[in-house]
Amino acid sequence: MGSSSRRKVSNALGLAVLGLLMESPLHPHAMAATLRERGMDRAFKVSTGSLYDVVRALERAGWIEARETVRVGARPERTVYQHTAVGREEFVRWVDELIRVPADEYPRFLSAVSYLGALGPDGAVAALRERAERVRASLEEIRRAHREAAGQVPRLFVVEVEYALRMDEAELGWIEEIIGEIETGRLAWPAPPESEQADEGGR
Amino acid sequence: MGSSSRRKVSNALGLAVLGLLMESPLHPHAMAATLRERGMDRAFKVSTGSLYDVVRALERAGWIEARETVRVGARPERTVYQHTAVGREEFVRWVDELIRVPADEYPRFLSAVSYLGALGPDGAVAALRERAERVRASLEEIRRAHREAAGQVPRLFVVEVEYALRMDEAELGWIEEIIGEIETGRLAWPAPPESEQADEGGR
DNA sequence: ATCCAAATACTCGGATCCGAGCGATAGGAG
DNA sequence: CTCCTATCGCTCGGATCCGAGTATTTGGAT
Numbered sequence: 001m002g003s004s005s006r007r008k009v010s011n012a013l014g015l016a017v018l019g020l021l022m023e024s025p026l027h028p029h030a031m032a033a034t035l036r037e038r039g040m041d042r043a044f045k046v047s048t049g050s051l052y053d054v055v056r057a058l059e060r061a062g063w064i065e066a067r068e069t070v071r072v073g074a075r076p077e078r079t080v081y082q083h084t085a086v087g088r089e090e091f092v093r094w095v096d097e098l099i100r101v102p103a104d105e106y107p108r109f110l111s112a113v114s115y116l117g118a119l120g121p122d123g124a125v126a127a128l129r130e131r132a133e134r135v136r137a138s139l140e141e142i143r144r145a146h147r148e149a150a151g152q153v154p155r156l157f158v159v160e161v162e163y164a165l166r167m168d169e170a171e172l173g174w175i176e177e178i179i180g181e182i183e184t185g186r187l188a189w190p191a192p193p194e195s196e197q198a199d200e201g202g203r
Numbered sequence: 204m205g206s207s208s209r210r211k212v213s214n215a216l217g218l219a220v221l222g223l224l225m226e227s228p229l230h231p232h233a234m235a236a237t238l239r240e241r242g243m244d245r246a247f248k249v250s251t252g253s254l255y256d257v258v259r260a261l262e263r264a265g266w267i268e269a270r271e272t273v274r275v276g277a278r279p280e281r282t283v284y285q286h287t288a289v290g291r292e293e294f295v296r297w298v299d300e301l302i303r304v305p306a307d308e309y310p311r312f313l314s315a316v317s318y319l320g321a322l323g324p325d326g327a328v329a330a331l332r333e334r335a336e337r338v339r340a341s342l343e344e345i346r347r348a349h350r351e352a353a354g355q356v357p358r359l360f361v362v363e364v365e366y367a368l369r370m371d372e373a374e375l376g377w378i379e380e381i382i383g384e385i386e387t388g389r390l391a392w393p394a395p396p397e398s399e400q401a402d403e404g405g406r
Numbered sequence: 407a408t409c410c411a412a413a414t415a416c417t418c419g420g421a422t423c424c425g426a427g428c429g430a431t432a433g434g435a436g
Numbered sequence: 437c438t439c440c441t442a443t444c445g446c447t448c449g450g451a452t453c454c455g456a457g458t459a460t461t462t463g464g465a466t
Contacts, residue, residue, distance in 0.1 A: 045309050099327075102341065106246065160317040
């Protein structure tokens with residue numbers, strides 16, 4: 001029943017760091033830069049604060065290690081990290097587990113839809129229309145990026161984009177359907193319990 | 204481009220609390236119990252610690268207020284909260300915004316799929332198979348709950364379950380397709396750069 | 407009567423997160 | 437030669453989160 005959480009490093013950004021270091025040693029700032037360049041900041045929340053925390057955590061866990069500390073001008077030192085044998089194993093184990101067992105997640109939209117009723121039929125349609133528009137735009141953007149990347153790298157390195165695309169398409173489809181059902185009245189709005197202010201509140 | 208975050212209370216659990224209080228005054232423990240009874244803990248992460256924090260935050264913001272503090276036996280006091288006029292408005296505004304503007308989210312599975320390559324074709328298929336199985340099971344469970352609820356309450360109060368269903372179905376579909384593509388070799392595994400330990404590391 | 411399991415109700419402190427800084431330097435405009 | 441901005445690279449501290457723990461009580465089973 002428990003989720004997976006009792007993992008030494010839980011922040012997903014740690015996975016990204018590990019992944020990058022599989023390729024070559026890097027210092028934190030370069031990791032952030034690389035993640036953003038490659039558009040991986042769509043899959044991982046890259047915030048500088050967390051990055052340094054996570055790197056420290058990975059080091060404490062022995063999954064990565066400082067390789068050297070260089071200084072270029074009189075700028076802050078850069079500590080370059082590299083993976084360890086343990087780190088390489090844990091990386092694979094981590095990916096494996098994340099794939100195998102679905103994590104409990106709580107997307108904001110799901111929360112909001114739980115209270116769609118509060119907007120009233122017209123308000124709901126208006127809000128959903130706006131979301132649909134935004135999702136469509138973002139979808140277009142992702143498709144563009146995907147097309148562009150498709151020629152450059154093996155497809156394997158782009159599957160996550162295809163997944164994201166699929167999910168967004170599914171969401172958009174659902175939104176459009178629901179809009180339709182509200183407009184045609186197939187999804188009815190029960191009278192809101194406005195007047196039940198002084199209700200007994202049974203059960 | 205900023206997300207929505209500069210909101211007084213950001214934890215989605217606050218939305219659930221507000222939603223519950225729209226119906227009737229409650230004390231925190233009862234909120235948690237109700238949320239779980241109604242299966243809303245699928246949409247909101249209900250953890251006791253956060254709950255008390257969030258209630259305090261909502262009170263500080265003036266969206267809810269303590270109504271009375273009763274004591275039943277010699278048990279800890281229960282503070283019963285109720286909504287305020289401001290709270291009612293903010294509740295609607297909050298739902299509206301959550302619907303209108305998609306939040307940046309970082310589902311674990313997306314992170315993991317970004318590194319699917321690390322598992323190798325066989326490992327990937329094995330892991331994806333297991334996930335598919337689990338998703339199928341959870342889907343079955345949600346369908347059951349939905350069927351059960353469908354007779355009891357107006358459909359409007361179940362749309363979020365339909366949404367969740369849709370998304371899980373989409374994920375499952377994608378997983379099955381990818382499994383197929385790996386097995387038939389349509390999704391090729393580029394030779395892993397194992398030997399490039401002492402690589403120059405271009406780009 | 408007695409004891410244990412479950413329910414009631416909340417608190418606490420550590421872990422985590424992350425944005426706003428901060429100091430330095432390189433590069434280009436004037 | 438000077439200034440200004442963009443980039444580099446990191447630190448800090450507040451905010452948030454949340455599981456484990458505490459203490460009491462009710463309701464059976466024995």
